[in-house]
Amino acid sequence: MKKTITFLVVLILLVSCKEEVIQKPERLVEKDVMVNVMVDLSILEAIKYQNPASLDTFKINPRDFIYKKYKIDSLQFAKSNVYYASDYEDYKLMFEQIVQRLDAKKKSADSVVNLEKNKKNAILSKKQKPALRAKDTTKVN
Template sequence: MRKITTVIVMLILLVSCKEEVIQKPDQLVEKDVMVNVMVDLSILEAIKYQNPASLDTFKINPRDFIYKKYKIDSLQFAKSNVYYASDYEDYKLMFEQIVQRLDAKKKSADSLVNLEKKKKNPILSKKKNPALLAKDTTKVD
Protein backbone atom coordinates (compact mmCIF):
# COMPACT_ATOMS: atom_id res chain seq x y z
CA MET A 1 0.00 0.00 0.00
CA ARG A 2 2.83 2.33 0.85
CA LYS A 3 4.47 1.75 -2.56
CA ILE A 4 1.26 2.58 -4.39
CA THR A 5 0.82 5.77 -2.40
CA THR A 6 4.41 6.77 -3.15
CA VAL A 7 3.94 6.13 -6.87
CA ILE A 8 0.71 8.15 -6.94
CA VAL A 9 2.33 11.07 -5.10
CA MET A 10 5.29 10.95 -7.52
CA LEU A 11 2.92 10.99 -10.52
CA ILE A 12 1.00 13.93 -9.10
CA LEU A 13 4.24 15.84 -8.56
CA LEU A 14 5.45 15.10 -12.08
CA VAL A 15 2.17 16.19 -13.65
CA SER A 16 1.99 19.34 -11.55
CA CYS A 17 5.55 20.32 -12.56
CA LYS A 18 4.56 20.21 -16.24
CA GLU A 19 2.96 23.67 -16.04
CA GLU A 20 4.05 26.28 -18.52
CA VAL A 21 6.69 28.57 -17.13
CA ILE A 22 5.25 31.59 -18.93
CA GLN A 23 1.53 31.92 -19.53
CA LYS A 24 0.39 32.53 -23.07
CA PRO A 25 -0.22 36.28 -23.57
CA ASP A 26 -3.67 37.48 -24.55
CA GLN A 27 -2.47 39.05 -27.77
CA LEU A 28 0.18 36.54 -28.81
CA VAL A 29 1.88 37.32 -32.10
CA GLU A 30 1.62 34.26 -34.36
CA LYS A 31 4.85 32.32 -34.77
CA ASP A 32 5.11 32.97 -38.53
CA VAL A 33 4.50 36.69 -38.02
CA MET A 34 7.05 36.72 -35.21
CA VAL A 35 9.67 35.21 -37.53
CA ASN A 36 8.83 37.85 -40.17
CA VAL A 37 9.13 40.62 -37.58
CA MET A 38 12.49 39.35 -36.38
CA VAL A 39 13.82 39.03 -39.94
CA ASP A 40 12.76 42.57 -40.78
CA LEU A 41 14.13 43.92 -37.50
CA SER A 42 17.46 42.21 -38.18
CA ILE A 43 17.68 43.77 -41.63
CA LEU A 44 16.74 47.24 -40.44
CA GLU A 45 19.12 47.08 -37.49
CA ALA A 46 21.92 46.01 -39.85
CA ILE A 47 21.14 48.96 -42.10
CA LYS A 48 21.11 51.23 -39.06
CA TYR A 49 24.63 50.19 -38.06
CA GLN A 50 26.12 49.85 -41.55
CA ASN A 51 24.73 53.07 -42.98
CA PRO A 52 23.08 55.15 -40.25
CA ALA A 53 22.60 58.13 -42.55
CA SER A 54 20.17 56.19 -44.74
CA LEU A 55 17.63 55.79 -41.94
CA ASP A 56 18.36 59.22 -40.44
CA THR A 57 17.70 60.91 -43.77
CA PHE A 58 14.17 59.58 -43.84
CA LYS A 59 13.81 59.74 -40.04
CA ILE A 60 12.95 56.06 -39.76
CA ASN A 61 13.00 54.29 -36.42
CA PRO A 62 13.35 50.57 -37.30
CA ARG A 63 11.24 49.31 -34.38
CA ASP A 64 8.43 51.82 -34.91
CA PHE A 65 8.38 50.99 -38.61
CA ILE A 66 8.08 47.25 -37.90
CA TYR A 67 5.39 47.72 -35.26
CA LYS A 68 3.34 49.78 -37.69
CA LYS A 69 3.92 47.34 -40.57
CA TYR A 70 2.75 44.32 -38.60
CA LYS A 71 0.14 46.22 -36.56
CA ILE A 72 1.61 45.24 -33.20
CA ASP A 73 2.90 47.26 -30.28
CA SER A 74 6.11 47.00 -28.30
CA LEU A 75 4.45 45.34 -25.30
CA GLN A 76 2.76 42.73 -27.49
CA PHE A 77 6.10 42.01 -29.19
CA ALA A 78 7.97 41.80 -25.88
CA LYS A 79 5.43 39.46 -24.25
CA SER A 80 5.31 37.24 -27.33
CA ASN A 81 9.10 37.12 -27.48
CA VAL A 82 9.33 36.10 -23.81
CA TYR A 83 6.64 33.46 -24.34
CA TYR A 84 8.41 31.92 -27.34
CA ALA A 85 11.80 32.16 -25.60
CA SER A 86 10.48 30.12 -22.67
CA ASP A 87 10.50 27.04 -24.93
CA TYR A 88 14.17 26.79 -25.85
CA GLU A 89 13.87 24.13 -28.56
CA ASP A 90 11.05 25.92 -30.36
CA TYR A 91 12.83 29.27 -30.08
CA LYS A 92 15.97 27.71 -31.51
CA LEU A 93 13.97 26.47 -34.50
CA MET A 94 12.56 29.97 -34.99
CA PHE A 95 16.07 31.41 -35.07
CA GLU A 96 17.20 28.76 -37.54
CA GLN A 97 14.35 29.88 -39.82
CA ILE A 98 15.41 33.49 -39.37
CA VAL A 99 19.03 32.69 -40.26
CA GLN A 100 17.95 30.72 -43.34
CA ARG A 101 15.77 33.56 -44.56
CA LEU A 102 18.48 36.15 -43.92
CA ASP A 103 21.01 34.01 -45.82
CA ALA A 104 18.61 33.70 -48.76
CA LYS A 105 18.05 37.47 -48.78
CA LYS A 106 21.81 38.05 -48.60
CA LYS A 107 22.43 35.80 -51.60
CA SER A 108 19.70 37.57 -53.52
CA ALA A 109 21.11 41.00 -52.65
CA ASP A 110 24.66 39.92 -53.53
CA SER A 111 23.53 38.67 -56.94
CA LEU A 112 21.75 41.98 -57.61
CA VAL A 113 24.85 43.94 -56.60
CA ASN A 114 27.04 41.82 -58.89
CA LEU A 115 24.57 42.30 -61.75
CA GLU A 116 24.65 46.08 -61.25
CA LYS A 117 28.46 46.05 -61.19
CA LYS A 118 28.54 44.16 -64.48
CA LYS A 119 26.12 46.63 -66.06
CA LYS A 120 28.14 49.64 -64.91
CA ASN A 121 31.54 48.23 -65.83
CA PRO A 122 31.45 45.64 -68.65
CA ILE A 123 35.26 45.43 -68.59
CA LEU A 124 35.03 43.69 -65.19
CA SER A 125 32.88 40.93 -66.65
CA LYS A 126 35.38 40.46 -69.51
CA LYS A 127 38.27 40.17 -67.06
CA LYS A 128 36.42 37.43 -65.26
CA ASN A 129 35.73 35.62 -68.54
CA PRO A 130 38.96 35.45 -70.62
CA ALA A 131 37.08 33.95 -73.60
CA LEU A 132 35.14 37.21 -74.01
CA LEU A 133 38.33 39.24 -73.75
CA ALA A 134 40.07 37.09 -76.36
CA LYS A 135 37.18 37.56 -78.83
CA ASP A 136 37.31 41.32 -78.46
CA THR A 137 41.09 41.59 -78.95
CA THR A 138 41.15 39.43 -82.08
CA LYS A 139 38.88 41.77 -84.01
CA VAL A 140 40.85 44.21 -86.11
CA ASP A 141 39.10 46.86 -88.18
Protein backbone atom coordinates in the same frame (compact mmCIF):
# COMPACT_ATOMS: atom_id res chain seq x y z
CA MET B 1 0.44 -1.46 -1.69
CA LYS B 2 2.85 1.02 -0.09
CA LYS B 3 5.01 1.03 -3.23
CA THR B 4 1.98 1.70 -5.42
CA ILE B 5 0.88 4.67 -3.33
CA THR B 6 4.42 6.06 -3.30
CA PHE B 7 4.62 5.64 -7.08
CA LEU B 8 1.27 7.42 -7.58
CA VAL B 9 2.28 10.30 -5.31
CA VAL B 10 5.55 10.76 -7.19
CA LEU B 11 3.73 10.56 -10.52
CA ILE B 12 1.16 13.15 -9.44
CA LEU B 13 3.93 15.49 -8.26
CA LEU B 14 5.78 15.18 -11.54
CA VAL B 15 2.66 15.80 -13.61
CA SER B 16 1.54 18.71 -11.46
CA CYS B 17 4.90 20.45 -11.92
CA LYS B 18 4.40 20.49 -15.69
CA GLU B 19 2.81 23.93 -15.89
CA GLU B 20 3.87 26.77 -18.14
CA VAL B 21 6.55 29.02 -16.74
CA ILE B 22 5.11 32.08 -18.46
CA GLN B 23 1.44 32.56 -19.17
CA LYS B 24 0.34 33.08 -22.74
CA PRO B 25 -0.20 36.83 -23.35
CA GLU B 26 -3.65 38.05 -24.35
CA ARG B 27 -2.53 39.45 -27.69
CA LEU B 28 0.11 36.92 -28.65
CA VAL B 29 1.80 37.59 -31.99
CA GLU B 30 1.54 34.46 -34.13
CA LYS B 31 4.76 32.53 -34.56
CA ASP B 32 5.02 33.09 -38.34
CA VAL B 33 4.38 36.80 -37.93
CA MET B 34 6.94 36.93 -35.11
CA VAL B 35 9.56 35.38 -37.39
CA ASN B 36 8.73 37.93 -40.11
CA VAL B 37 9.01 40.78 -37.62
CA MET B 38 12.36 39.56 -36.37
CA VAL B 39 13.72 39.15 -39.91
CA ASP B 40 12.63 42.67 -40.86
CA LEU B 41 14.01 44.11 -37.61
CA SER B 42 17.34 42.40 -38.25
CA ILE B 43 17.57 43.85 -41.74
CA LEU B 44 16.64 47.37 -40.67
CA GLU B 45 18.99 47.28 -37.69
CA ALA B 46 21.81 46.14 -40.00
CA ILE B 47 21.05 49.04 -42.34
CA LYS B 48 21.01 51.40 -39.37
CA TYR B 49 24.51 50.37 -38.31
CA GLN B 50 26.04 49.95 -41.78
CA ASN B 51 24.67 53.15 -43.27
CA PRO B 52 23.05 55.32 -40.58
CA ALA B 53 22.58 58.24 -42.94
CA SER B 54 20.13 56.26 -45.08
CA LEU B 55 17.61 55.98 -42.25
CA ASP B 56 18.43 59.38 -40.75
CA THR B 57 17.75 61.08 -44.07
CA PHE B 58 14.18 59.82 -44.08
CA LYS B 59 13.90 59.98 -40.26
CA ILE B 60 12.89 56.33 -40.01
CA ASN B 61 12.94 54.51 -36.68
CA PRO B 62 13.27 50.83 -37.64
CA ARG B 63 11.25 49.52 -34.70
CA ASP B 64 8.38 51.97 -35.19
CA PHE B 65 8.30 51.18 -38.89
CA ILE B 66 8.05 47.43 -38.24
CA TYR B 67 5.41 47.86 -35.53
CA LYS B 68 3.25 49.87 -37.94
CA LYS B 69 3.83 47.39 -40.77
CA TYR B 70 2.65 44.41 -38.71
CA LYS B 71 0.07 46.40 -36.69
CA ILE B 72 1.57 45.49 -33.32
CA ASP B 73 2.92 47.57 -30.46
CA SER B 74 6.17 47.32 -28.55
CA LEU B 75 4.57 45.80 -25.45
CA GLN B 76 2.79 43.15 -27.50
CA PHE B 77 6.08 42.33 -29.25
CA ALA B 78 8.01 42.19 -25.97
CA LYS B 79 5.47 39.94 -24.24
CA SER B 80 5.26 37.63 -27.23
CA ASN B 81 9.04 37.46 -27.43
CA VAL B 82 9.32 36.54 -23.74
CA TYR B 83 6.59 33.92 -24.16
CA TYR B 84 8.29 32.27 -27.13
CA ALA B 85 11.71 32.50 -25.43
CA SER B 86 10.37 30.55 -22.46
CA ASP B 87 10.37 27.42 -24.66
CA TYR B 88 14.02 27.10 -25.61
CA GLU B 89 13.64 24.40 -28.26
CA ASP B 90 10.82 26.19 -30.07
CA TYR B 91 12.66 29.52 -29.86
CA LYS B 92 15.76 27.88 -31.31
CA LEU B 93 13.70 26.65 -34.27
CA MET B 94 12.35 30.17 -34.78
CA PHE B 95 15.89 31.55 -34.89
CA GLU B 96 16.94 28.87 -37.35
CA GLN B 97 14.12 30.03 -39.64
CA ILE B 98 15.25 33.63 -39.21
CA VAL B 99 18.85 32.75 -40.09
CA GLN B 100 17.72 30.79 -43.15
CA ARG B 101 15.64 33.70 -44.41
CA LEU B 102 18.43 36.19 -43.78
CA ASP B 103 20.90 33.94 -45.61
CA ALA B 104 18.52 33.66 -48.58
CA LYS B 105 18.08 37.44 -48.66
CA LYS B 106 21.85 37.92 -48.43
CA LYS B 107 22.42 35.57 -51.37
CA SER B 108 19.79 37.43 -53.36
CA ALA B 109 21.36 40.80 -52.54
CA ASP B 110 24.83 39.49 -53.37
CA SER B 111 23.64 38.25 -56.76
CA VAL B 112 22.12 41.67 -57.54
CA VAL B 113 25.37 43.39 -56.54
CA ASN B 114 27.40 40.98 -58.70
CA LEU B 115 25.04 41.55 -61.62
CA GLU B 116 25.49 45.31 -61.32
CA LYS B 117 29.29 44.91 -61.14
CA ASN B 118 29.23 42.75 -64.26
CA LYS B 119 27.15 45.37 -66.10
CA LYS B 120 29.56 48.14 -65.10
CA ASN B 121 32.54 46.04 -66.15
CA ALA B 122 30.90 45.26 -69.49
CA ILE B 123 30.22 48.95 -70.11
CA LEU B 124 33.77 49.90 -69.16
CA SER B 125 35.28 47.21 -71.38
CA LYS B 126 33.14 48.36 -74.35
CA LYS B 127 34.36 51.93 -73.85
CA GLN B 128 37.99 50.83 -73.63
CA LYS B 129 37.97 48.57 -76.72
CA PRO B 130 37.43 51.36 -79.30
CA ALA B 131 40.26 53.33 -77.72
CA LEU B 132 42.56 50.32 -78.05
CA ARG B 133 41.55 49.85 -81.70
CA ALA B 134 42.39 53.48 -82.45
CA LYS B 135 45.86 53.02 -80.97
CA ASP B 136 46.37 49.79 -82.91
CA THR B 137 45.48 51.40 -86.26
CA THR B 138 47.89 54.28 -85.71
CA LYS B 139 50.73 51.88 -85.11
CA VAL B 140 50.04 49.97 -88.31
CA ASN B 141 49.98 53.04 -90.58
